[in-house]
Amino acid sequence: MDSNIAIDIKNVSQSFKSGFWLKEKKILKNISFSVKKNTVFGFIGPNGAGKTTLIHLLVGARKPKSGGIKICGQNIIKDEAKKNLGYLPEQPDFYKHLTGSGFLYQMGILSGLSSKQTQTRMDKVLKLVHLKDAKNLELKKYSKGMLQRIGIAQSLLHDPEVLILDEPMSGLDPIGRKELREMMGILKQEGKTLFFSTHIISDIEAVCDQVGVIYGGEMKNVGPIGSFLSQGSLETEVAFAAEARDLSKIKTYKNFISIQGGYRIVLKGQKEVNSLLGELLENNITVLWVTPIRSSLESFFE
Amino acid sequence: MKETMNKQSLLKLHAVARVTFLEILKDKILYSAGIVSLFLFVFTFFISKLSVVSVDRVILDFGMSVINLSMSFIALFFGATLISREFERKTVYLILSRPMSWSSFLFGKFLGLIYILFLEGVLFSLFLILMLSFFKIPISSMLGFALMGIFFQSFILAGMALFFNTFTTTSLSVVFGLFFYFFGNNVSQIRLFIAKLESDSLGSILSGFVYIIPNFESLSWKTNILYQIGPEWSRVMITLLYSLSLIFTLILAASFISKRKN
Numbered sequence: 001m002d003s004n005i006a007i008d009i010k011n012v013s014q015s016f017k018s019g020f021w022l023k024e025k026k027i028l029k030n031i032s033f034s035v036k037k038n039t040v041f042g043f044i045g046p047n048g049a050g051k052t053t054l055i056h057l058l059v060g061a062r063k064p065k066s067g068g069i070k071i072c073g074q075n076i077i078k079d080e081a082k083k084n085l086g087y088l089p090e091q092p093d094f095y096k097h098l099t100g101s102g103f104l105y106q107m108g109i110l111s112g113l114s115s116k117q118t119q120t121r122m123d124k125v126l127k128l129v130h131l132k133d134a135k136n137l138e139l140k141k142y143s144k145g146m147l148q149r150i151g152i153a154q155s156l157l158h159d160p161e162v163l164i165l166d167e168p169m170s171g172l173d174p175i176g177r178k179e180l181r182e183m184m185g186i187l188k189q190e191g192k193t194l195f196f197s198t199h200i201i202s203d204i205e206a207v208c209d210q211v212g213v214i215y216g217g218e219m220k221n222v223g224p225i226g227s228f229l230s231q232g233s234l235e236t237e238v239a240f241a242a243e244a245r246d247l248s249k250i251k252t253y254k255n256f257i258s259i260q261g262g263y264r265i266v267l268k269g270q271k272e273v274n275s276l277l278g279e280l281l282e283n284n285i286t287v288l289w290v291t292p293i294r295s296s297l298e299s300f301f302e
Numbered sequence: 303m304k305e306t307m308n309k310q311s312l313l314k315l316h317a318v319a320r321v322t323f324l325e326i327l328k329d330k331i332l333y334s335a336g337i338v339s340l341f342l343f344v345f346t347f348f349i350s351k352l353s354v355v356s357v358d359r360v361i362l363d364f365g366m367s368v369i370n371l372s373m374s375f376i377a378l379f380f381g382a383t384l385i386s387r388e389f390e391r392k393t394v395y396l397i398l399s400r401p402m403s404w405s406s407f408l409f410g411k412f413l414g415l416i417y418i419l420f421l422e423g424v425l426f427s428l429f430l431i432l433m434l435s436f437f438k439i440p441i442s443s444m445l446g447f448a449l450m451g452i453f454f455q456s457f458i459l460a461g462m463a464l465f466f467n468t469f470t471t472t473s474l475s476v477v478f479g480l481f482f483y484f485f486g487n488n489v490s491q492i493r494l495f496i497a498k499l500e501s502d503s504l505g506s507i508l509s510g511f512v513y514i515i516p517n518f519e520s521l522s523w524k525t526n527i528l529y530q531i532g533p534e535w536s537r538v539m540i541t542l543l544y545s546l547s548l549i550f551t552l553i554l555a556a557s558f559i560s561k562r563k564n
Contacts, residue, residue: 056395059395059398059399060398060399061394061395061398061399061564062564063564079401082399082400082401083401085399087395087396087399089392089393089395089396090392091392092391092392092393092396093390093391093392093393094391094393094396095321095325095393097324097325097328098321098324105317106317106318106320106321107396107400109313109314109317110314110317110318110397110400110401110402111400111401112310112314112400112401114313115313154396
């Protein structure tokens with residue numbers, strides 16, 4: 001096995017029995033992919049696509065019906081693999097009666113740290129998530145953003161190589177999202193591998209190196225974010241400074257959109273762009289900008 | 303190496319038990335149950351005044367019944383929410399993502415509830431002893447046996463509620479627990495009923511049922527204390543072994559079901 005692989009998922013399938021007749025429902029269908037070390041992997045899919053189910057398998061909280069999962073080369077059912085893994089559940093509702101430090105202490109002990117090691121690490125992670133002043137506050141008094149941050153703190157407590165975050169941005173305000181993105185950047189710089197799920201595409205575009213798209217329990221695509229963004233038809237926006245009377249000089253196109261001090265138009269294909277630019281220059285019309293429009297990950301779900 | 307692992311496992315077990323203990327300790331339902339029980343204790347005094355039987359006997363009988371009811375309620379109610387609550391707030395996935403097995407987790411949760419039951423039982427027992435001293439009723443060493451029986455009954459009920467909660471809802475777990483509590487405390491009555499039955503097939507079914515349900519009557523040493531009859535040591539030992547093995551079996555079964563479900 002490649003030592004540069006942090007997460008290796010091979011032919012994983014999962015199904016649940018539900019309803020009165022315990023009818024089997026397939027949730028995940030033969031999923032295989034891997035995540036390289038020290039990358040940020042965005043796992044995207046609409047609600048009900050199977051993201052959380054796969055994450056529960058990834059963290060070893062459930063066993064897959066078939067297939068196998070390895071974390072840093074170790075089978076997830078082994079304790080050694082779990083020691084290399086930090087996990088933040090979706091919209092966590094932690095033990096509200098505990099204080100921030102009490103909760104971290106419990107998670108440290110459950111992660112296999114000694115009491116002394118837990119205390120030392122606790123100070124470090126609380127500083128990282130900016131919760132040092134709130135450590136003696138009960139979790140029921142924490143805001144949503146603070147809960148998310150203490151959740152990240154507990155996932156980092158045992159200094160794992162791989163972090164699995166289930167919808168970490170959900171429910172956060174713009175400032176909270178920005179802080180979390182920055183924190184993810186810091187963790188990547190520290191050499192961690194981050195795997196996070198979301199159904200919000202802009203989050204993925206902002207922080208990920210690699211993207212995996214899941215839909216209906218099947219992996220539709222896995223690859224570098226660049227390859228996703230370069231897919232689809234490339235459109236270009238051309239804007240120019242002109243009066244209304246100047247528009248009659250342009251023969252090839254008519255549907256211009258008025259902007260302050262000029263007009264703009266979105267064109268498909270390089271040939272159309274060249275033709276319009278030629279006419280504008282011929283008529284001494286000032287070109288304001290020529291901007292290619294990036295295709296979005298959103299197109300995968302359209 | 304093995305010693306470190308064992309120490310680490312004990313630390314983890316204690317960590318789960320501690321959080322469970324603190325969570326229940328901060329639950330208002332626990333205090334409501336405590337206040338109701340204290341009212342019932344005070345009520346004992348008035349009952350004893352109205353009764354034609356000796357005051358000593360009424361206070362002892364009623365007092366122990368209050369401890370029994372209160373501990374059984376706490377065991378059933380909190381036992382039936384131990385696991386479902388962890389699933390509701392998704393903390394179960396967080397804990398299982400750590401190097402911890404289902405059986406250790408369940409045992410830790412159970413232990414946390416046992417700490418609460420023990421604390422509650424000790425406080426109420428002290429209260430009963432204070433009441434007995436106040437009314438100048440002689441305290442026999444038999445009281446210890448009777449209270450121990452009540453403690454073990456509540457521990458079994460907690461194990462049962464936890465077991466039911468691994469495969470059914472909280473309310474159904476309480477209903478199942480109450481069912482076994484009621485029939486478990488009336489085993490001799492069921493046996494009497496079987497003896498009077500004319501139908502053999504129904505008798506066989508009921509006899510089988512008597513073997514399945516836990517015999518809580520065997521844990522009741524209230525009669526011994528009321529009539530000052532010392533319990534047989536062999537019976538005490540067998541009953542305690544029976545209780546411990548029943549609790550152990552329930553936790554193991556709960557762990558097996560949880561693993562299968564996940």
